[in-house]
Amino acid sequence: MKKLYVKTYGCQMNAYDSAKMADLLAPLGYAATDAPEGADMVILNTCHIRERAAEKVYSELGRLKKLKRGKSDMLVAVAGCVAQAEGEEIIARAPVVDMVVGPQSYHRLPEMIARAARAEGRSIETDFPALEKFDMLAAPRGSGVSAFLTVQEGCDKFCTFCVVPYTRGAEHSRPPQAILAEARQLVDKGAREIVLLGQNVNAYEGDGWGLAKLCEALARIDGLARIRYTTSHPRDMGDDLIAAHGDNPKLMPYLHLPVQSGSDSVLDAMNRQHRADDYRRLIDRIRAARPDIAMTSDFIVGFPGESDADFEATLKLVRDIGYASAFSFKYSKRPGTPASTLRKQIAEDVKTARLDALQKLLLAQQYAFDDSRIGKVMPVLFEKPARDAGQLMGRTPYLQPVHVVADTVLIGTVADVKIERRTANSLHGVLV
Numbered sequence: 001m002k003k004l005y006v007k008t009y010g011c012q013m014n015a016y017d018s019a020k021m022a023d024l025l026a027p028l029g030y031a032a033t034d035a036p037e038g039a040d041m042v043i044l045n046t047c048h049i050r051e052r053a054a055e056k057v058y059s060e061l062g063r064l065k066k067l068k069r070g071k072s073d074m075l076v077a078v079a080g081c082v083a084q085a086e087g088e089e090i091i092a093r094a095p096v097v098d099m100v101v102g103p104q105s106y107h108r109l110p111e112m113i114a115r116a117a118r119a120e121g122r123s124i125e126t127d128f129p130a131l132e133k134f135d136m137l138a139a140p141r142g143s144g145v146s147a148f149l150t151v152q153e154g155c156d157k158f159c160t161f162c163v164v165p166y167t168r169g170a171e172h173s174r175p176p177q178a179i180l181a182e183a184r185q186l187v188d189k190g191a192r193e194i195v196l197l198g199q200n201v202n203a204y205e206g207d208g209w210g211l212a213k214l215c216e217a218l219a220r221i222d223g224l225a226r227i228r229y230t231t232s233h234p235r236d237m238g239d240d241l242i243a244a245h246g247d248n249p250k251l252m253p254y255l256h257l258p259v260q261s262g263s264d265s266v267l268d269a270m271n272r273q274h275r276a277d278d279y280r281r282l283i284d285r286i287r288a289a290r291p292d293i294a295m296t297s298d299f300i301v302g303f304p305g306e307s308d309a310d311f312e313a314t315l316k317l318v319r320d321i322g323y324a325s326a327f328s329f330k331y332s333k334r335p336g337t338p339a340s341t342l343r344k345q346i347a348e349d350v351k352t353a354r355l356d357a358l359q360k361l362l363l364a365q366q367y368a369f370d371d372s373r374i375g376k377v378m379p380v381l382f383e384k385p386a387r388d389a390g391q392l393m394g395r396t397p398y399l400q401p402v403h404v405v406a407d408t409v410l411i412g413t414v415a416d417v418k419i420e421r422r423t424a425n426s427l428h429g430v431l432v
């Protein structure tokens with residue numbers, strides 16, 4: 001057996017891709033290991049979304065260089081969005097790297113490994129043969145209780161801050177029958193929850209099916225208890241999908257719908273194609289369909305030209321909506337994106353102050369949301385043993401982690417739990 005170490009950066013789609021790469025290399029005799037020391041092959045599955053994510057890759061490559069001195073036959077691959085964006089530059093800058101493979105071409109890894117074995121030199125695969133990849137990938141070898149499933153990839157929206165349209169390519173959707181087949185395989189391997197992934201997952205459009213119809217068909221799979229999807233764009237939130245939140249009981253009442261900013265002039269400069277009030281009205285409609293739905297979002301502070309008043313508008317929007325949780329980031333200049341050349345870049349200390357203020361508000365909302373569950377009974381899907389002996393970790397419909405004293409036979413089942421208290425990042429409760 002050869003040892004394969006895959007390190008995943010960034011989003012859930014990268015986690016899905018990493019699992020697919022491991023499945024693909026298993027027939028070649030590679031078994032997963034959890035450290036790079038002694039590995040025969042190391043794959044860094046990288047993220048390019050913000051500056052710091054990309055920098056981490058080069059420092060990891062520095063560490064791998066030392067390891068490779070002691071094990072010269074170790075293969076090093078850079079995969080993911082940094083690979084797609086930087087291609088040749090990685091080869092030039094990091095001699096330790098044997099192969100560079102983009103997110104749409106990793107099904108070619110077996111060929112690339114064969115080329116390396118024949119000492120044919122270092123290889124780069126960064127084409128976009130989009131439709132080919134999924135047909136070439138292996139069936140899942142196993143599954144956790146909660147499984148990711150990519151249904152849509154790429155982005156045609158071109159928000160001015162974002163590298164995704166360049167690294168993941170144009171929007172395209174997998175055919176529904178392929179998705180349903182993969183979902184059934186995952187459920188056979190133990191999945192009880194499926195998280196549908198796409199950069200614009202609610203723009204899903206496969207053989208005339210939208211995401212609502214896909215979720216309806218998925219809900220008919222016996223043994224599948226919960227369906228989630230991420231990440232969505234406000235512009236693609238169609239009436240049928242909103243209605244599905246009221247009609248499809250397996251669709252969880254939790255929606256990640258990034259707004260990025262609460263200021264119309266910033267939204268315009270970001271090319272988001274909606275105003276803050278459009279978003280407010282959309283949330284009203286979603287809440288009318290499913291009153292208990294919990295909302296989450298992504299925010300960027302310090303976008304070029306963002307004034308104090310613009311930032312205040314973001315705080316106002318957050319107060320108006322009320323989020324169960326959210327991610328927030330300082331604007332980070334990305335090479336090749338339109339916003340990176342805007343002149344009115346915001347000073348670092350201003351970005352820091354705004355991020356602190358926003359995160360303080362969002363965290364207070366998160367705690368208030370979590371605290372509002374104390375004393376209530378909620379259905380919890382148990383995923384795995386918790387750190388404390390005798391306890392399991394499960395999740396509520398709102399994705400909150402819950403720790404409960406329970407037998408391991410409950411893993412993979414949904415049971416009612418009375419929530420008793422909250423610690424920083426989790427809830428604690430008892431089986432009822």
Ligand code: 5AD
Pocket residue numbers: 049050161162163258260298299300329330331332333334
């Ligand atoms: N700077 C900061 N945050 C960014 N995001 C995307 N691009 C950038 C950038 N250049 C954030 C957005 C997006 C999330 C995945 O990452 O909020 O929704």
Ligand code: SF4
Pocket residue numbers: 155156157158159162163164165199200233
């Ligand atoms: Fe990036 Fe905007 Fe596309 Fe989301 S919708 S992936 S933020 S370009």
